[in-house]
Amino acid sequence: MRGIRRRFVLMIGVLALVLAACGEGGGDGNGPEAAPKAPAAGKETLKIGGLWAMTGIGQSFGKNASAVFQMAIDEINAQGGVELADGRKLPLEGMVYDEGCPSPEPGIAATRKAAGDPVVIMLGPNCSSVAEPVFGILQKTLDDPNDTGLQLPFFTDGAIKAGLAKISPWAFRNVPSEAEMYGVLFQHLKDTTSYKTVGLGTEIDFAHSKSTADNAIKPAAEKAGFTLVADEGWKLTDTDFSTQASKIREAKPDVVVTASHPFTTCGFLKELGRQGFAPKALVALTSSLTAETIEGCPKEAEGMIGPSSFAPVNPEAAAVADKVAKEYSGFVDIHSAPVYENLMLLKDLFKSAGVEGRPDTVAQDRRRIRDQLEKTTEFKGLLGTIKFHHELGGEVEKPWLVSQVKGGKFVLQWVPPQFEAVIEKS
């Protein structure tokens, strides 16, 4: 009996250690995680929230975003913090919440929690499947006493599905337009190559992939004059792609497009390789142009191209990417780079917005930030000027380029003519 009890105690101890190890750096789904380098306890700070995927299938996106978040906060605090309406300077404090992508429930719960915390604005979320319902619980009509939606501004960096910021006047986004990017990319391919046909593989159960395939990639390819000769689908956790790959292989498209995230993109590309099919061009979903794809299938992703609103092509962008990689263990990409851009805009916006930064002015400060964001017409991005299009409901127009995987790294492949002037090549 004593032996059993001893083993039971040992087992509980081991379990506790495992849980403690897993809890390190992970969120609990609702509560904020302490920022790694938070200002000293008791010191007055201005709190900014980040709703990102810190656990689950999308956590690589969340970890990159929170790494850039902390890097930008440290950079701002090293310069003395942010200036407020009364001339005071306060350090920023980041509070990271777990959105639990792709399920919407944890993100909604975390947003409600954040609304009760003294955060003045939220960044994130990563996933469109979370952003859509989260923006749905924000106030729809400003100053409407009957609209009990949350009055908490969001300045999104990741969720890229078209039109999300229209859901609420409290939602703003710094994400590129995929419809525009794929439109220009396919026209470029048509103009510079003899390619005529496209085979498409879509992750059908993920909001971003499906929406981008249907509303951006297919229309763009057809408008540019390509013929869609194969249109196959798979699911987010699928492990076999032999049927889809063989149908695409049999259709012999010049260009293969994967509207999917890194895990299934890699599985599909490996299957295409096994079946001995090498398309003339391989175009990826924006979200697959990340370190995860290179890590998951370095050989198969070689040569893959895709549009991205970030690449380390100028000294500032390169410095940010380098610092985040070396000191914060993160990767700056299309989804995480806007975190830096958004924080740099906010740093200069608090004073002009009239933010007071006191515990009793959180609600007013949130409204002031929202109103000031609505008045902002343009701001500086890592690749050039980003323009707000408030007539589209808090969306932006930002410079982008085409990246390519070469030798296990992303390299600049092409810059659309309209951005040649603003993107400084290095």
Added chain:
Amino acid sequence: MITDIVQQLLNGVLVGSTYALIGIGFTLIWGFMRRFNVAYGATAIGAAFLGLAAHRAAPSLPLVVPFLVAMAGGAILGYAVDLVSFRYLPKDYELAPLMSTLGVLFLVEEAINHTTEGRPQDFPALIQTSLHTGQLFGTGPYFVRGDYVVVFVLSVGVVAGLYWVLFRTRLGLALRATAQQPVAAQLVGISPIRSDAQAFMLTGALAGAAGMLLSMGVGTATAELATSYTVRGLTVAVIGGLGSIPGAIVGGLVIGVIEFEALGFLGIGYRDIFAYLALFAVLVVRPQGLLGRRVG
């Protein structure tokens, strides 16, 4: 048309054999203990990642080494599941181990996610060839994936080994005795605690083999595969008949073929509909499963 049907049949049988391998783990624990071990898929993927770690630590060693590491890791994880989710939980509450193993499933998933930062990991291919030289072979219009054939053959070998352990060794005799007559087994000196631990270690080793084979077959793995394999494994075990090893094999093949025929002819949107319609049909027409024994 006939060519497509046969091609999808071939694919379904080969992929179905991998489902069978997972289904066998669920069915064995049910057969031994009359309990669901929902953490079985997590054991498989957790063990596969341990195998991958071994491969990365010593990439020059033959693939059999990470495979054996995965089996050993699976046995240890299986033992841990027994300790955490079964041994000390009240026997009267059937739902307690179910919920506890569900917790272990999520715990292992998140532990892998934290270790890999949620990034898909590149697994070594079973058949090492240079890219785009093809790993298919076949005849006429038909082709099969070479690595799936290897998985199929290894699966058959693993199942044969399992049968040998269960029906030709003292360990297997003790396990079967405890499963069939626990009181009588105790009376002849078989410790039920030890038998349970051995059952979990045996099925854990099987999970390690299955996880490694599946991950090498896919070529890439993430933690989320644990949930996916859990759902597939349970479906296969229930269709085949809980407690029946031949049933799990048949269940795996049936689900594999149905999925591939539906995918090939109707598309991805219908694949899961037909697979789960088959599950419902079996539960209605033959609730004990295709090869299971009727209870009561």
